[in-house]
Structure formats: C-alpha cells, structure tokens
Amino acid sequence: MTALLTLRDVDAHHGDLQALFGVSLEAHEGEIVAIVGANAAGKSTTINVISGLVRATAGQVELEGTRIDRLPAHQIVERRVVQIPEGRQLFPYMTVEQNLEMGAYTPAARAQRGETLEEVFTLLPVLRDRRDQLAVSLSGGEQQMCAIARGLMARPRVLMLDEPSLGLAPLFVQRSFEIVRSINERGVTVVIVEQNVHHVLSIASRAYVLESGRVVMSGPGPTLLRDEGLRRAYMGM
Amino acid sequence: MRRRVARHAPLVLVVAGVAALPLVVTNNYYLDSLIVIFFWGSMAAAWNLVGGYAGQLSLGHTAFFGIGAYTSSILFARYGLTPWVGLLAGAVLAAAFAVFVGLVCFRLRGPFFALVTIAFAEVGLITASSLRDLTKGTEGFNIPFRPAFENMLFRGKVSYFYLFLAYAVLLYVISRAVERSRLGYSLVAFREDEEAARMLGVATVRVRLIALGASAALTAVGGTLYAQYYQFLDPASTFGINFSIQVALLTMVGGIGTAVGPFFGALLMTPLGQFFRAWLGGGAAGLYLALYGIALILVVLFLPHGIVPEVRRRLGRRPYGEEADDAA
Amino acid sequence: MLLELAGIGKRFGGLQVIRSMDFGVDAGEIVGLIGPNGAGKTTIFNLVMGVYRPDDGRIVFDGHDITRVATEDICRRGIARTFQVVKPFGNLTTWQNVMVGAFLRMRRQDEARAWAAETLKVVGLWPRRHDLARGLTIGLRKRLEVARALATRPRLLLLDEVMGGLNPTEVQGMMALVRDVRAQGVSVLIIEHVMAAVMSLSDRIVVLHHGEKIAEGPPAHVARHPDVVQAYLGEEHLLA
Numbered sequence: 001m002t003a004l005l006t007l008r009d010v011d012a013h014h015g016d017l018q019a020l021f022g023v024s025l026e027a028h029e030g031e032i033v034a035i036v037g038a039n040a041a042g043k044s045t046t047i048n049v050i051s052g053l054v055r056a057t058a059g060q061v062e063l064e065g066t067r068i069d070r071l072p073a074h075q076i077v078e079r080r081v082v083q084i085p086e087g088r089q090l091f092p093y094m095t096v097e098q099n100l101e102m103g104a105y106t107p108a109a110r111a112q113r114g115e116t117l118e119e120v121f122t123l124l125p126v127l128r129d130r131r132d133q134l135a136v137s138l139s140g141g142e143q144q145m146c147a148i149a150r151g152l153m154a155r156p157r158v159l160m161l162d163e164p165s166l167g168l169a170p171l172f173v174q175r176s177f178e179i180v181r182s183i184n185e186r187g188v189t190v191v192i193v194e195q196n197v198h199h200v201l202s203i204a205s206r207a208y209v210l211e212s213g214r215v216v217m218s219g220p221g222p223t224l225l226r227d228e229g230l231r232r233a234y235m236g237m
Numbered sequence: 238m239r240r241r242v243a244r245h246a247p248l249v250l251v252v253a254g255v256a257a258l259p260l261v262v263t264n265n266y267y268l269d270s271l272i273v274i275f276f277w278g279s280m281a282a283a284w285n286l287v288g289g290y291a292g293q294l295s296l297g298h299t300a301f302f303g304i305g306a307y308t309s310s311i312l313f314a315r316y317g318l319t320p321w322v323g324l325l326a327g328a329v330l331a332a333a334f335a336v337f338v339g340l341v342c343f344r345l346r347g348p349f350f351a352l353v354t355i356a357f358a359e360v361g362l363i364t365a366s367s368l369r370d371l372t373k374g375t376e377g378f379n380i381p382f383r384p385a386f387e388n389m390l391f392r393g394k395v396s397y398f399y400l401f402l403a404y405a406v407l408l409y410v411i412s413r414a415v416e417r418s419r420l421g422y423s424l425v426a427f428r429e430d431e432e433a434a435r436m437l438g439v440a441t442v443r444v445r446l447i448a449l450g451a452s453a454a455l456t457a458v459g460g461t462l463y464a465q466y467y468q469f470l471d472p473a474s475t476f477g478i479n480f481s482i483q484v485a486l487l488t489m490v491g492g493i494g495t496a497v498g499p500f501f502g503a504l505l506m507t508p509l510g511q512f513f514r515a516w517l518g519g520g521a522a523g524l525y526l527a528l529y530g531i532a533l534i535l536v537v538l539f540l541p542h543g544i545v546p547e548v549r550r551r552l553g554r555r556p557y558g559e560e561a562d563d564a565a
Numbered sequence: 566m567l568l569e570l571a572g573i574g575k576r577f578g579g580l581q582v583i584r585s586m587d588f589g590v591d592a593g594e595i596v597g598l599i600g601p602n603g604a605g606k607t608t609i610f611n612l613v614m615g616v617y618r619p620d621d622g623r624i625v626f627d628g629h630d631i632t633r634v635a636t637e638d639i640c641r642r643g644i645a646r647t648f649q650v651v652k653p654f655g656n657l658t659t660w661q662n663v664m665v666g667a668f669l670r671m672r673r674q675d676e677a678r679a680w681a682a683e684t685l686k687v688v689g690l691w692p693r694r695h696d697l698a699r700g701l702t703i704g705l706r707k708r709l710e711v712a713r714a715l716a717t718r719p720r721l722l723l724l725d726e727v728m729g730g731l732n733p734t735e736v737q738g739m740m741a742l743v744r745d746v747r748a749q750g751v752s753v754l755i756i757e758h759v760m761a762a763v764m765s766l767s768d769r770i771v772v773l774h775h776g777e778k779i780a781e782g783p784p785a786h787v788a789r790h791p792d793v794v795q796a797y798l799g800e801e802h803l804l805a
Binding site: 014015016017018019021038039040194195196197198199211212230231232234235236237 | 601602702703729730732733758759760761762763764765784785787788789793794797798799
Binding site: 417418419422423425426429430432433434435436437438439440441542546555556557558 | 614
C-alpha cells in the first residue's frame, strides 16, 4: 500500500540555520502518525514544510504520489491537508461559530459548510453550547476543541496537530486524544507532533523520533514507547 | 613611523591643497561658498558624534548652536570679552545644557527622543526671543565691527576662509580620533545593538552623555564662528529648526558614523541648495527645501547609512573605520 | 562557589517564573542547564546579568553580592554572556566586533586591537577578521558571539544555546571551543537543547522544569533520573 503522504530526504532552513537534515517519513491512509522529539528537534518545522509554511530546501513532499512541496500554503489546504497550529491560534475576538466558518474557507469546504458544521457540533457538543461566545473567553481545553473543529471544517483528508497537549490540564489532554481517535475512526489520517510521548505513542500506529533535525528512530508507537533508545534520543545519553 | 605618515598623508595633502585655494580664487562669492561648505561640514560633523556614531537622532542641535552664538556675542558686545575666550563659555554652557537634555531624553526610544529634542530647542528659541534686554529678541543682535585678531573680526573673506577651514579640519581630526577610540567603539556598539553592548560592559548612558556634551560644545563653537562672520544674530536663524534638520540631513546623506561623511554631505548638498535657490528665484526660493526632501527620501530608501559607507561597501572595503588603522 | 544562586524567585505579573532556585558554578567547571521549553533557563541568565531583578534570594559572584548590580557592571566583574539569537554588531567587521569586548579591559586602541587579534586567533576567526559581521554564516556568527564575550576576559561565561542551528561538524567545533575556553580558566554555564553535546561537555547538569530545579548531578545520573525523563517525555512514561 503506497503512502498517502510522503516526505523524502527533506532539508529545511530558517534563514541560514539548518533545521531539518534529510528527513524521510510516511503517513498511510487512515493511520495516526506521531512525530516526537525534544525541543528544537524539528518537529514543528516538519509539519510546517508539509503545510507549505516553510520551504523545503532539498527533497520532496508528495501527496498521493504528486509533489506538493512547491505549492503555496493555501493550495495545500485546498488539497485537504490541514494543520492545527501550536498554541491554537484562534481568532480571539470572533465567536466560536465565526472561527469555525473561517475554517471552511476553501471553495469546496464552503459549499458543504452547513453540513460540516452540524457534524462538528455533534462530535463536540460543548462547542454548540458556546457557539456565540468569543473565542478568547473559552477555557484552554475548549479552545483546543475549537481549534480542532476549525481544522475539521476544511474537510481534511490529513489533519496535522502541532503539540495539541501543550498548556492543557491532564484531563483535557486525555479528552483531546480521545477526540483525535474519533476523528481518525471517521477516516481522517492524522499526524501529531508532540513532546509528551506517553499519550501519543500509545495511539500511533507509526511513529518517528526526531533529534536535532534528523529521524533517529521509527516504528509502531507502542513499541517505541518501551524502547530504551527513546530515552536516549531525548536525553543525549 | 612610515605607517603614520601613510595614514595622515591624504588628509595633509587635501588640506594643503584647499588651503592654497585663496591664492587662485579671489572672487568673494566663491570664497563665501567655500566658507559655507566648511561651516556646514563642521556642524554636521559635530552632530555626527551623537547622531551618526551613536545613532541618536537629535533634532535639537540648534539649541547648542544658538547658545554658542549668543553667549560669545553678548560677552563680546557688552563686556568686551574676546570671542576666543567667549567661545569657551558658550561651549561649556551648551555642554551643560546637553547633559541635562541627555539625562532626560536618553531613556526615550526612537522618534520620541527626536521629538523631545525638538522641544528643547524650541525652549531655546522662546528664551532667546523673550530675553530682550540680553539678546535684543527678534530685533536681532549686532556684533560691532571692530576688526582685529583678538576680536575674531576680519576685513575681507580670506581670514575667515582659514578660520573656518581650520575648524573643519579640527572637527575631522576629532571625528577620526573618536572613531578609533574606546568612546567611538562604545557609541557604535550602542547603535548596532544596545542590549549586546550593555552585556559587554559598555556604560551606554555615560558614553552617550560624553558624546552629546562634546557634540554640543563643538556646535556651540560653530555658533561663535557664525556670529563673528555674519555679525548679526536673531533667534530664528540661530535657534530655528532649520539648523537642526540641516546638520542631520547632511550627515545622513553623506554618511553617518564616518569622519568624512558629513563633509561629503556638505560638499554635495550646499552647492546644490545654492544653485536651486538662485535658479528658482524669489517666489519659489523655498522649493530648494523640496530638494532636501527628495534627497532624504532617496537616501532613506536606497542608502540608509548615507553615501560614503555604501561606496566603501561597493569597493569591497568596510563601511566604518579606516583600513589604514589596521596593525596587521 | 564562583557563582551562587540562593533562594532565587522571580514573578512576571502573576506568574511565578522561577521558584526557590539554588545552584552554583564552581571555578573550572562546565555546568549544563537543561530543561523543557519555558522552564526558565534564559530567565536565569537574565537574572544573573542584571536584566531582571529577582523578587527573592541572592546572587553571589566571587564572594560579592551582585543581586542588584547593573548590567554594565556585571561584565566588568567578570561574567559575560552570549545570546540565543545572536546579536552581532552587523555593520562592523569581526575584528571590530571583538574590539568592543576588548575595550572593556583596555583603554588604548592599540592594546584593544592586539587583544582582540589574540582572541580571534584562539577562536579560529582570524582569517575572517575583516569580514562584516552581518555577512557571516550562522556558525561563524555564533563563534563571533563567543569571541566577543571572551575578549572581556570573563571568569564565567554564560552560553545561551550556542549550538542551536549548527550542523554536526559545527557542533563538534563549538564543543572543542567550549573545552578550550575552560582550559584557559574560564568557567562555563551553558544552556543547551542539543542534548548529546551538553551531556558530553558538562561536568554537572542542572535540570529545570516549570521554574524549579528538579535534578542536579553528573550527566549519566541525570539522563536516567525519573523526574527528568518524565519532564522531557511526559507523564507516566514507563522506563524499560
């Protein structure tokens, strides 16, 4: 089975700082793929390259065999590869519903907006209750749900989440991962970037460990979780 | 020894060449033009100490100019004190005022610093206009023409030519000395990155006060020379914002933070200004200000540090600091 | 102890950023300061350098209380630092940059120039001495940052993520440089995310998490310390 999303030998730079060195990874349809690693390992950079926010300076990114690494970011979203950025980044002075509507920005998504909104509210009823509330007034966990919902409004085939558990209370972390599982069960391929390995590796069928911009380990999530090499990759010894 | 000769030779040759000019140039108009260039070059160079090297955009330097001009002139006209000593009094007063301004303003960032310096200059303007008993206010102050060396008053232009030339050379030499010194490096470090400078132990407030004080004193002396040449002062010409803008502009065009930049700016802009003023005639005389505006826009857009650093960079040389200084 | 932080606390608004911090650096040591993002590591540097004043506790350097000393004077007393995002004097050459540091200790231009030249040679930047700082690659700019700090003749050097963005060769080079620095008698406190490097370099590691010290000790000990592993890998991580 060929992969839905592939990175092949990708390099990336921030100015003249090299952030990624020959990163290769795959996400097959219907999988949950985890990208883990310590700070500044290049995890966010990797999904920013996929999203077209950061230009790959070498290598290719392919979606279903077609290269997407030279496309502008909005066209990546049109191809239904959507990122929920780190820190949520909601529009604070818009309501929940307005934020969600903004999520259905592409023409294809906009056409199905009403239908998608209903689906999203069914998946996340709390948001239906809060639909007219300003995003800035939501709690951390509710903002996370709103951000995920906004991403879903673009009807993604691939949903990428950058550190969804950051700044959330443990209860909400648990809840977030349950939501991600539900989304995945509906057929969405999920890529999650996380520092906190416990939750994400237990649900990931495929995982990659990054260290200083390189893939140093890969394999099924639960296997990696029990590997001493994982600790070594984080701690340097 | 040979290195020192090599380093100083260009300057000596240029100065000697210029100093020989009155032997061939006898037309008063041209002599006056050169005097004006020397004058503006010196004043821009004085501004450059704090505006160029330290990057603190002062738009209030006219205050120091006016203090210098009026102090020595009042002391001369009323008390017969020779302007050669009177200029020291003006310099000291201006420096003291500068330190006060600095202490107030240095904590202000960017445009706010510039605005408050303008305000201080306006205070100077109002003071000069109001203290009529002392300054004759807007009527204007006349310096009695009693030509003699000790009065710093001369017949004809040639003596003034050498006076202003000497002052310009002095300002250039001072600029070069500062540029190579600990003070100069501290100022430039502050300009380039204040936080990094502080972490390296640069006493950023103290060095800027020193630079501002020196800049003020040197500008004030220029005020005295101006007074002695034109023998007439009034608040508008000595405390007016035109002076402040002019010295900043000439330096920014010629090259901030370089010793030769202000003089290059004066050499370039002064004749152009005169030409425009003459060409456009009476009614449109103010249009030469448009020229200055255009020059400023071009510089800011394309040559933010001025012409000299850019030319040096193109020639593959460093923009700041002279290569002749290198020991190795 | 050359540098000692005792009971240091710092609040920003309502947020307690550093809590009850005690640790030190001995003369001749390389101490690594690690911890997940937001742990407060750079804040510690800023407290030591006088950029922020601690709300509680004292900082003592070489027997003198420097808690309330101004930033400019901290360097004079012998602590120099580099920045995570490098801050070169862009329009000056490499040599001129380092001279700014040299001028802290020397008044005369020729002495400062000579000392800067020495420092450039030690750090390996001598061939690039006439290059403009803003034209240098990131690896060289990081080296310049170190050179400039060294020119101030510090007794303690604070390195803030000096390996960040360097390729493996450059990381090796920087590690060698840090070892040279220590060999010359300068103690080092280094914040670093490139774990392999900091673990290899440091005599001792201090681990911060949410503004508190959660572990301290030799690298091998800290790398296996359960609290540290949990801080990095997340809660409930099971060790093999």
